[in-house]
Amino acid sequence: MSGFRDVTGHERTIEHLKNAIASGRVSQAYLLVGDKGMGKKTIAQAFVQTLQCETLERMLEQEQESPGEKNSGTLPLQSIDACGTCKSCRQAETNNQPDIMVWRYQKETSISVDDIRALVSDVQIKPYASRYKIYILPDAQKMTREAQNALLKTLEEPPEYAVIILLSTSRDAMLETILSRCVVLPLRPVDAAKVRSYLMDRHGVEPYKADICVAFAQGNIGRAVALATSENFYSLLERAIQILTHVKEWDVSDIVVLIRDMDRGKDVVNDILDLFSIWYRDVLLFKATRDADGIIFREQIVQIREAAQKSSYDGIQRILDAIRTAKIRLKANVSFDLTMELLLLTMKEN
Known part of the structure; x- marks a missing residue:
């Protein structure tokens, strides 16, 4: 990681953080909200590395002392980034910057009051070498x-x-006072x-595989990378296609067993x-279009065409609704077998 330059997407968030650094109006509390894999930690690390960058700090000080004729003493946003070479940046890239701390917790399932009291106590100790303690x-x-x-x-004081x-x-998991x-x-x-x-x-992902991962991830870059770099990707993809192309002729109970045998983890079932x-x-x-250009599963266009001929618009929509319902049921710990049987029956009948 070398600051903001290595972050893909999230331009508005990065612009906000860069403006805060450039203007010297860094808030003392931020909340980054997004699904797992969206890049929260990546952005936070880029922000704190830039905030602690010794080279950038000197540049900002010099600009304040002698602002150019056409600005108000702040650097242009494209200049607001970690240099990657100063002592602080090198330490940050190896997770050894003493004034940047990723807080650790006693348990994985919850963050206790004792975890936070330890942080509150540590906050009272001044930075070792940097302007900020983060x-x-x-x-x-x-x-x-x-x-x-x-x-x-x-947070108040x-x-x-x-x-x-x-x-x-989740924003909703946080108290309004926070x-x-x-x-x-x-x-x-x-x-x-x-x-x-x-x-x-x-x-180095090939185009066809990249297209499937992009559609799968729906804008979540971490999720796309996880699938693209998974050793089981093609096995998962082949099994899903096998089920999709034979669902109408196979027995439902056999397909349920097939899915369960792939992996008992919820993540794999959700991926399917x-x-x-x-x-x-x-x-x-x-x-709707009879056009294969926008198809993700291009290599299965023959099977896609056949499925489109056999299914009605309402039938396809019922299947998509059933898939969403199945995900909700599995998240709520409804019986795996029952959930999958209901879904597969919908797929067979439509």
Whole structure:
């Protein structure tokens, strides 16, 4: 990581953070909100590395002392980034910068009041070598109500050197009193073309595989990378296509066993359901346009065409609705077998 230049997408969030640094109006509390894999930690790390960059700090000081004729003493935003070469940047890139802390918790399932009290105590110690002392709190949605209340006083009256960055998958998990004291930055899905380019340029993913991963990820670049770099990707894809092309002729109970045997983890089942959704969106698109250009599963165009001929518009929509319902049921721990049987019956009948 070398600052903002290595972040793909999230231009509005990055612009906000760069403006804060350029103007010297850095907030003492931020909340980055987005699904797992959206880039919350990546953006936070780029921000804090830039904030602590010694080279940039000198440039900002010089600009304030002798501003140019056409500006107000602030550097242009394209200049606001970590240099990657100063002592602080090198330390940050190896996770050894003493004034940048990613806070650790006693348990994985929740963040307790004791975890936060330890942070509150540490905040009182001044920075070792930098202007700021920065805390990144991953999974902030796991803070108990008591833990959030323990953090509240520090957010209300923080030392001038402290910057606290909360990373959360849910805004609703945070107390209103916490939200009111943070600059809340919701992360939006990254443009599909940028995700595709990222997969191909950074990870060497072939175009067909990249297209499927982009459609699968829906703007979540971390999710796209996880699928694209998975050793089981083609196995997962082949099994999903096998089910989709034979669902009408195979026995439902046999397919349920097939899916369960792939992996008992919920993530894999959700991945299969997402691939099902992409397939049926392709079927719906081809049925409406008779054009293969926008199809994700291009290598299965014969099967897509056949499915479009056999299914009605209402039938395809019922299947897509059933897939969404299945995901909700699995998240709520409804019986796996029952959930999948109901979904597969809908797929067979439509």
